[in-house]
Amino acid sequence: QAQRFRALLDLCKRRGFLFQSAEIHGGLRGAYDYGPLGVELKKNIAQSWWRRNVYFRDNVVGIDTSIVTPHNVLKASGHVDEFTDALVDCLLTKERFRPDKAPPINFKQDKGQSSGKISIHSPDKETAKLWEQKIQNELAPGAVVTRQGKEVLLHVKEMTTTTYGKQSGSIVLETTSGSNLTIPYHGYAEPATNSPFLTDERPFNLMFKTFLDPIDPIDRVIKTTIENNTSDARTIRDQVDNVLRPSTVYLRPETAQGVFINFNQVMRTMKTKLPFGIAQMGKSFRNEIRLEHAIFRTPEFEQLELEYFTAPWESSAWFQYWQKDRLAWWLEHANNKGDIRTRNHEADEMAHYAKGCMDVEYKFPWGWGEVEGVANRGNYDLTQHMKATGENFEVLEDKPDVSSHLKETALVTSVPQEPTRFVPTVIESSCGLNRALLAFLCDAFQQVQEPGKESRTVLKLHPRFAPVKCAIMPLTGNAEFQPYVEKVARSLRRQGLYTVIEAQKLRIGKRYYRHDEIGTPFCITVDHQTLEDQTVTIRDRDTAEQHRIPITDVSSIINEKIWG
Ligand code: ATP
Structure with missing residues (x-):
């Protein structure tokens, strides 16, 4: 899996999806630039999300709010005081972790002795190798370090707590030369507990100030x-x-707060009535303790967020609706449906005001990871901004009723019989665009081995997501093909479909393969027959089948294949 992921990242770099940002200046950890194909893929995912959530509905509108956010907004929302992660330092390696991400470090004692082994458990062999090198090169040069698969072991001759209550002491390690190596440590709680070298947790605010x-x-x-x-x-x-x-x-840590503070402006200008949604896509920033897995966790990322405002008696029903609808979007665009699952949050995982939360997770090469959260946020956010500003976000329903969409739903709770004023409940779906891009790339990446041929890559991206929708290829350099090539390209480009002309002097099969590798779903070939009957061949990336179609039908056929 790790090797497959490396091959995918290599493809992303080689074919212009993803570059290390500022690479020629030495790069910056966690910062990535999207190349010509990456930017198309990202835009296509976002567009599919926007079409489904805004254009296909009567009651959802868009907004684009400022990234730079005043202190008061994020104080009211609770982010200044509470948007924290717990942080622990590893005293052995000086690295920082979220406690749930820290590698388990165990001191395994020999029976009745203060000697034994310190074992550091890594998620994979590659990480274990890095730890082994780090220990040998920086932490304890000369120490006997062995590695067994994902575990790195240090041989301890003796471990002493000089000041037991104060949690410090020294470890005497065996060295390769036979002499002893003494290293001090702090943060030791009790012998043989799980993590003798990770400090106590302390809160760490994730916002960039x-x-x-x-x-x-x-x-x-x-x-x-x-x-x-x-x-x-x-x-x-x-x-x-x-x-x-x-x-x-x-720098805003989520796009949602910009939506809440504009609630009245949107209602006023768009004459919206409950239930209705406000969609926003854009950058968010978090000073993450650990950046991981390429673009999975970065300080700067993009979110696709929908805040859906409902009457309180409909909120549970809409919460269920949005959980299903968001999962359906993920499943519709993935090849391997079994690699997508949902997970309901336990009560202690949720923000104190949340009434329910479900994550959509994708099975990345390193394990399941959150790609989207769907939450019932209650009316906490609107209420907080009301309290802080005096602005009134209450809505008056003269004749409280149930949305036609929900008439059959058992989840609707008792509807008031008289006119009612209330602060709407918010159902939020928050999808990470970069994580979605990474998940769909992992899902699409296939290494194909045909008998007697070199192994090659096919990126089976959903045609809606594929960066290049169509590659048009003249069979040879024959100048007579050129007007047809241009005609087909024009008809597709007019429809807003990213189309490239592939006229290099490469065998046609090679040109097809180069496009399979970047996920181009359709290749159109102009050949001698085109000159006679105005038809071209259309080749399908996934089946490699070719059909002849009239030039005049190309754009409608491709549109139909993409949008269905
Ligand atoms: P995690 O537990 O992985 O840190 P989260 O629960 O804090 O995620 P949310 O606050 O629910 O994330 O944000 C919604 C979505 O935004 C996430 O599902 C994820 O796709 C995306 N996201 C959050 N933080 C990052 C990040 N640092 N880098 C990339 N995407 C992110």
Whole structure:
């Protein structure tokens, strides 16, 4: 699986889907640029989402709100105080983890002894190799380190707690030269517990903070500290916070808050009535503790979010509707339906205000990972912004009723009999665009081995997602083919379909394979027969079958195949 994933990333780089950002300057961890094909794929996924959620409905509208968000908005929403992840430091390797992501490190004692082995368990052999190197090169050069599959073992001669209550001590390791190597450690709780080297958890705010201020905040901080002549860290922090607060802004950590604060503006301008939705796609930013698996977890990412506002008595029914509908979108576009599943959150996993939460998960090469969350957020967000601003987000229903869509649904709860005023409930679906792109790439990536031929790659992307929809190929360099090639290309381009002309002097079969590799679903060939009867061949990527069709039918046939 790891090797297959590497081959996929290699393809992404080689064929222009994904580049390491700022590579010529040494790159930046977690930052990626989308190349010419990546940008098409990303746009196509987003477009399919927008079509399904906005254009195909009467009651969903779009919005595009500012990324730079004032402190007050995110204070009211709870993000300033609560948008935190727990962080632990590994005292052995100096790396930082979310506790649930930390590799289990065990001290296995020999019976009744303080000697034994420290074992570090990694998710795969590659990671284990990295740990082995890190320990040998940085942490404990000379120590005896062995590796068994995914486990790295350090041989401990003795482990002592000098100050037991204060959780510190030293480990005496066996070395390759036979001498001893003593390394200090901290954070030791009890011998033989699971993680003797991971510090206590501490909260870590995930938002990127910055300042709208023509004066460099560092200069303000220096000035304040000098003027106040304070040496106590806590006091300095409070003073600095006060000085910087008026210019503090954040890069939004989700697109949703921009929707909530515009609730009244949208209702007013679009004359929307419950239930209705506001869709937004755009960038969000999180200062993640650990960046992982290429674009799976990055500091800068894109979200496709839909906030659907409902009357409270309909909220459970709409929550169920959106769980089904979002799963249906994922399944419709994936080849391997078994690699997509849903998972309901346990009560202790959810935000305190949430009434229910379901994740859509994809089976990535390293295991199941969240790609989308669907949540019943109650009316918490709107209420918080009302409290902070005095703006009234209540809706009046003169004759409370049940949406026609839900008449048969048992989940609708008691409908009030008289006019009712309330703050709407929000059902949210929040899909990570970059994670969707990665999941659909993993799903599509197939290495084909035909007898007697070199192995090759076919990217079986859904035709809607494929970056290039159609490649048009003159069979040879014969100049008479050219007007037909251009005619077909024009008819497709007018329909908004990304079409390329593939006129290189390569065998036609080679040209087909090059397009299979980037997922182009259809190749059109102009040949001698075209000159006689105005027909071309259309080749299907997945079946490799070819049919002759009239030139005038090309764009309608391809449109039909893509959109169904
Ligand atoms: P995780 O548990 O993986 O950190 P989350 O539960 O914090 O995700 P949400 O807040 O529900 O994520 O965000 C909605 C979606 O946004 C996620 O399902 C995911 O697809 C995407 N997403 C969140 N954080 C990132 C990130 N750092 N990089 C890429 N996509 C992300």
